[in-house]
Amino acid sequence: MDDKVLLRFLRHYFHHADFKNATQKEAIIAVLKRNADVFVSFPSGYGRTMCYQLPSLIHWNKMSIIIMPHVTRIMSEVNSLRRLKIHSKVISTSTDPSEKTVIYDSLKSTHTALNNFLYVTPDQVSTADFKSLMSHLIQSKKLSYIVVDETHCESQWIYGQKNHEYYTLGKLRRECKDIPWIVVTATAGIDVVDFLRRVLYMKEGPTSFLRFSIPCYRKNIYYDVAYDDIIGISVPHLTQYLERYLNGDDVHRTRNSGKPSGLIFCKTRQVTEQLVRDLKQNGFSIAAFHAGLEDAERYAIKDSFMKGYYQILAVTSTSGMEINKPNIRLIVHWGLPSSITAYYYETGQAGKDGFPARCRIYLTKQSTTYYNADNETILAAEIDPANTIELVQKTAKSFLVFLHSRYMKDYCEGSKCRHSFFADYFGDEKMECIDKCDICSIVSHTAIQKEIQKMGLTNHIKNICSKYQEMDKTFLTTREALSMMKVCKEMVRVQKMRNFESKLATTMKNKEQAKVRNLDVEPIPSTSLVENDDKKDKDQLPSS
Numbered sequence: 022m023d024d025k026v027l028l029r030f031l032r033h034y035f036h037h038a039d040f041k042n043a044t045q046k047e048a049i050i051a052v053l054k055r056n057a058d059v060f061v062s063f064p065s066g067y068g069r070t071m072c073y074q075l076p077s078l079i080h081w082n083k084m085s086i087i088i089m090p091h092v093t094r095i096m097s098e099v100n101s102l103r104r105l106k107i108h109s110k111v112i113s114t115s116t117d118p119s120e121k122t123v124i125y126d127s128l129k130s131t132h133t134a135l136n137n138f139l140y141v142t143p144d145q146v147s148t149a150d151f152k153s154l155m156s157h158l159i160q161s162k163k164l165s166y167i168v169v170d171e172t173h174c175e176s177q178w179i180y181g182q183k184n185h186e187y188y189t190l191g192k193l194r195r196e197c198k199d200i201p202w203i204v205v206t207a208t209a210g211i212d213v214v215d216f217l218r219r220v221l222y223m224k225e226g227p228t229s230f231l232r233f234s235i236p237c238y239r240k241n242i243y244y245d246v247a248y249d250d251i252i253g254i255s256v257p258h259l260t261q262y263l264e265r266y267l268n269g270d271d272v273h274r275t276r277n278s279g280k281p282s283g284l285i286f287c288k289t290r291q292v293t294e295q296l297v298r299d300l301k302q303n304g305f306s307i308a309a310f311h312a313g314l315e316d317a318e319r320y321a322i323k324d325s326f327m328k329g330y331y332q333i334l335a336v337t338s339t340s341g342m343e344i345n346k347p348n349i350r351l352i353v354h355w356g357l358p359s360s361i362t363a364y365y366y367e368t369g370q371a372g373k374d375g376f377p378a379r380c381r382i383y384l385t386k387q388s389t390t391y392y393n394a395d396n397e398t399i400l401a402a403e404i405d406p407a408n409t410i411e412l413v414q415k416t417a418k419s420f421l422v423f424l425h426s427r428y429m430k431d432y433c434e435g436s437k438c439r440h441s442f443f444a445d446y447f448g449d450e451k452m453e454c455i456d457k458c459d460i461c462s463i464v465s466h467t468a469i470q471k472e473i474q475k476m477g478l479t480n481h482i483k484n485i486c487s488k489y490q491e492m493d494k495t496f497l498t499t500r501e502a503l504s505m506m507k508v509c510k511e512m513v514r515v516q517k518m519r520n521f522e523s524k525l526a527t528t529m530k531n532k533e534q535a536k537v538r539n540l541d542v543e544p545i546p547s548t549s550l551v552e553n554d555d556k557k558d559k560d561q562l563p564s565s
């Protein structure tokens with residue numbers, strides 16, 4: 022299809038002026054052809070949903086099945102489509118049986134207008150009704166795509182669970198070989214891609230399996246770690262942080278996205294409740310959001326958060342992944358996340374609108390004691406091929422949990438740029454973080470002093486440097502360093518200007534005198550004045 026026509030469809034259905042990025046466009050074109058299985062992995066906010074929604078709509082006389090794990094995510098998708106007057110149906114764990122029958126019957130009826138999308142949760146795929154619908158759609162050539170979306174929410178939990186619903190999806194795949202499968206996920210390492218390919222029986226070969234991915238580097242996100250032995254992990258510290266980055270002047274605010282909000286990921290439901298009690302006392306509008314709440318209460322809390330009545334939610338990992346809000350400015354992990362993948366996905370909730378957001382782990386001593394080199398050796402020794410398969414599986418699983426936490430420990434305690442850590446972990450290309458994490462954004466005082474010395478130190482500049490030293494700052498943030506350099510540069514410029522003006526004044530005076538004496542004087546070129554001054558400044562430098 023011609024680019025112009027494709028763009029016209031995008032504008033017509035979604036009112037977007039252009040593709041969000043080149044990869045989105047390439048993926049859409051590939052999906053549209055319906056001759057290959059397609060794997061799409063983009064970081065949050067890069068528009069991966071569009072990669073199947075637009076092609077499905079262009080094949081207007083067919084229907085696509087979208088399999089997604091979370092009902093709340095499905096509903097938010099369906100509501101967005103509804104606002105665009107695009108019809109879809111939902112069959113999930115929570116759909117009433119009588120309603121299910123009505124939906125299935127209507128989807129099979131030739132008299133009802135075709136819905137473009139049917140959203141289902143994975144558990145529905147093995148039901149007789151669903152299978153019957155599939156046969157009907159295949160026979161009547163009305164099935165466009167089978168999409169497995171949000172797989173990142175699942176892939177980290179399905180390893181080693183043989184009976185998991187995703188294995189059922191693999192069966193479905195074998196039953197409808199001719200329908201293209203589109204698998205959509207957030208950033209995925211090659212191991213996850215391989216795992217999903219295998220379990221979902223995706224096609225093989227360079228023309229039958231196409232992968233579109235965008236590197237994991239999200240430049241609007243600032244990552245850091247706070248250690249309790251340095252700051253003393255405590256609610257007051259967290260309170261200050263939330264206050265500063267949710268309500269303070271530094272917070273990015275957009276006109277349309279309302280009050281900035283935040284998520285605090287906690288290890289257990291009890292911790293979410295406790296934190297809510299503590300933070301409420303400090304005046305935050307906050308609620309706990311986890312699987313232990315009644316459905317109605319969960320719905321009410323989520324709705325209040327989406328509308329901005331609650332500014333913060335304290336969440337458990339699974340529940341936190343159900344949220345989809347563009348203006349989340351802060352993601353806090355209260356304790357160590359379970360794995361790098363989980364941490365990356367959970368922080369994917371921050372800054373989906375593309376504006377700056379911050380992600381911080383509050384690392385307590387306690388939260389790193391899970392990792393212990395002795396345990397690792399014991400576990401490794403226990404993986405003995407002579408053991409029963411169940412025992413090997415069990416030990417291997419504990420070993421995997423261990424391994425994940427070891428990576429997390431390396432992330433927190435190492436001195437590698439946080440973004441580079443993710444890039445290496447997911448096998449992505451190298452990127453330049455510069456000042457988008459705590460590791461990169463601290464500049465040693467010596468380094469900055471050397472830089473300033475290169476400019477030429479005057480007494481004023483020396484004073485500025487010593488002020489920082491008085492403040493006992495061994496490290497400066499990039500912003501502090503840059504503003505200090507700016508001030509120094511300005512001073513050097515003013516100093517040079519003053520010198521230049523005084524030399525010019527002397528020259529003019531000489532010229533006047535020469536005129537009086539009827540003598541010709543060569544004007545002094547300004548550059549030489551500056552260069553001379555540079556030398557003079559350098560000569561004044563103290564040795565470093």
Ligand SMILES: Nc1ncnc2c1ncn2[C@@H]1O[C@H](COP(=O)(O)OP(=O)(O)OP(=O)(O)O)[C@@H](O)[C@H]1O
Pocket residue numbers: 037038039040041042063064065066067068069070071345369373
């Ligand atoms: N071509 C486009 N132009 C402008 N905005 C777009 C375009 N495609 C998608 N978007 C918008 O970008 C945002 C993110 O897209 P989408 O919901 O598909 O994100 P995602 O990559 O699936 O991430 P997540 O599911 O983690 O939110 C949405 O608000 C969507 O409407």
